[in-house]
Amino acid sequence: FCRHNNFKTPSDADELDDLDEDMVVGVIAEIEQEILNESDSDNDEYELVEMGAPEPDNDGDSSYDGNESISSDGSFDPNAEDSDSDDSMAAEEAAGGSSATGGGATSAKRRKDDDGASGSHKESAEGSVFELDEDDETDETVRAIIAAIKKPRSAPPEIKLEDFITDVCFHPSRDIVALATIIGDVHLYEYANEGNKLLRTIEVHSKACRDVEFTEDGRFLLTCSKDKCVMVTDMETEKLKKLYETAHDDAINTLHVLNENLFATGDDAGTVKLWDLRTKNAVFELKELEDQVTQLISNDQNKLLLATSADGYLTTFNIAARKMYVQSEPYEEELNCMGIYRGDSKLVVGTSKGRLYTYNWGYFGFHCDMYPGIKSPISLMIPITDRIACVAGEDGNIRACHITPYRNLGVVGQHNMPIESLDVNSSGELLASSSHNNDVRFWNVKYFEDFGDIKYNDKHNAYKEKRHNLPSSKCTNASDFFSDLTKEDGDEETEANDPGAGPSSSA
Numbered sequence: 001f002c003r004h005n006n007f008k009t010p011s012d013a014d015e016l017d018d019l020d021e022d023m024v025v026g027v028i029a030e031i032e033q034e035i036l037n038e039s040d041s042d043n044d045e046y047e048l049v050e051m052g053a054p055e056p057d058n059d060g061d062s063s064y065d066g067n068e069s070i071s072s073d074g075s076f077d078p079n080a081e082d083s084d085s086d087d088s089m090a091a092e093e094a095a096g097g098s099s100a101t102g103g104g105a106t107s108a109k110r111r112k113d114d115d116g117a118s119g120s121h122k123e124s125a126e127g128s129v130f131e132l133d134e135d136d137e138t139d140e141t142v143r144a145i146i147a148a149i150k151k152p153r154s155a156p157p158e159i160k161l162e163d164f165i166t167d168v169c170f171h172p173s174r175d176i177v178a179l180a181t182i183i184g185d186v187h188l189y190e191y192a193n194e195g196n197k198l199l200r201t202i203e204v205h206s207k208a209c210r211d212v213e214f215t216e217d218g219r220f221l222l223t224c225s226k227d228k229c230v231m232v233t234d235m236e237t238e239k240l241k242k243l244y245e246t247a248h249d250d251a252i253n254t255l256h257v258l259n260e261n262l263f264a265t266g267d268d269a270g271t272v273k274l275w276d277l278r279t280k281n282a283v284f285e286l287k288e289l290e291d292q293v294t295q296l297i298s299n300d301q302n303k304l305l306l307a308t309s310a311d312g313y314l315t316t317f318n319i320a321a322r323k324m325y326v327q328s329e330p331y332e333e334e335l336n337c338m339g340i341y342r343g344d345s346k347l348v349v350g351t352s353k354g355r356l357y358t359y360n361w362g363y364f365g366f367h368c369d370m371y372p373g374i375k376s377p378i379s380l381m382i383p384i385t386d387r388i389a390c391v392a393g394e395d396g397n398i399r400a401c402h403i404t405p406y407r408n409l410g411v412v413g414q415h416n417m418p419i420e421s422l423d424v425n426s427s428g429e430l431l432a433s434s435s436h437n438n439d440v441r442f443w444n445v446k447y448f449e450d451f452g453d454i455k456y457n458d459k460h461n462a463y464k465e466k467r468h469n470l471p472s473s474k475c476t477n478a479s480d481f482f483s484d485l486t487k488e489d490g491d492e493e494t495e496a497n498d499p500g501a502g503p504s505s506s507a
Helices: 021-050 086-094 099-131 141-149 444-452 463-467 476-496
Strands: 165-170 176-180 185-190 198-201 209-214 221-224 230-234 240-242 252-257 262-268 269-277 284-285 292-299 304-309 315-316 324-328 335-341 346-351 356-360 369-371 380-384 389-393 398-400 405-416 419-424 432-437 439-444
Touching: 141 380, 141 476, 165 419, 176 209, 209 252, 221 252, 240 444, 262 292, 269 292, 269 304, 292 335, 304 335, 304 369, 335 389, 346 380, 380 419, 389 419, 405 432, 405 439
Parallel strands: 165 209, 335 380
Antiparallel strands: 165 176, 176 185, 185 198, 209 221, 221 230, 230 240, 252 262, 262 269, 269 284, 292 304, 304 315, 315 324, 335 346, 346 356, 356 369, 380 389, 389 398, 398 405, 419 432, 432 439
16 A cells, blocks of 8 residues: 555654644635535536537446546545646645645636636727727827828838848839849739739749849840849740850849840859840850949940949940940949939949949049948949939948939838848839848838939038938937927917917816
């Protein structure tokens, strides 16, 4: 016979001596509570049946009372499975070692009451979500949060992928954005303020797809890759239209579409090629650079093709003559991106040192103006209007700059990690950006359409302009907060000094 240590026996004389009067009174109180609970059990079972709960199956045994710890002859079965939870066991120990049956019933009753209370609280909490009323709140912070929740979106929500996004490109006529990934796939999304929808995923390359572009009419999708290939995909049939296998001897880094037939490519070794969709081979090939071609660009006339490179050169090619037109003086920094502004009269180049160099069109040997910029590496540039550019880089911020004269207009948007690509849709109202966090964010930049021109003699604060948050930014300006406080104080003073005003509420 094995004696359980948790039960008292007459042989434990030394322990029985420790029993005091308070413990005896407590045990008697628990026995009385057991009797009350047993009387309530019938009512509880009746309520469960009314709620549709199945009755306990006793297999025809009328002696079954729902307690598995008690055998048919009334003896305690120590091997029976205890149906009480850890909470009930803790309650038993706290009660001074009372019987398992009584403690379990008490704790079960307590858990039932708690569950009912929490359930009603959950229902009321869910109802309050839909009953948020900005006018009923007195706290300004809560009112601002409610207003932000109810405010309609001005841009599509964020797109998140599992793979690294290398490039983003808008369709010229449809609400579709193409996302190139590091595994060689291209995802086509239909975007809207209400939500984004994945249309299809095209597996185009065996290695990283570094650049993706649509033709001007939107019929074809062009991609270049680290696998040295260029692929042309038909947007309607989703089938491969043309494959330029081993288009370069080195990995292709960038691609630029000139018109519905012509496009140019540049690789990691500095080679630039011009292609025609109607032919199999390149129109011409020029090797005037020694390092990676970072970007290719041309104006509407398509007479000149410009290339920036990591070895610090701006190189211009004459398309008709199929030869180099001019090459700039070398710069001790990487030339990463560029854009054309002011009616095709100005070319602006962004560098790895955060500078912006300006060239008069046709005079690309040396810059005519230099702006220190944001003093952080500029790797991306996209023209928003004829005089406003958005630049981005490793700090994760998208900044707007006014071109000639140069002004920092403020922050358009933010990412938590370095930004990898930028593009603007055909209407110029929506900007898309991707970062190293495998996300694509959209920014409504329509407010730039109403932006006035800046004169050279206009006064400005460069420190504030660099940190100013524009309407599309997810951050607000501290000055906006204090201006609201100043406005409220001014309104209170006006009411206090107005002789026609009614009595003050604080009086």
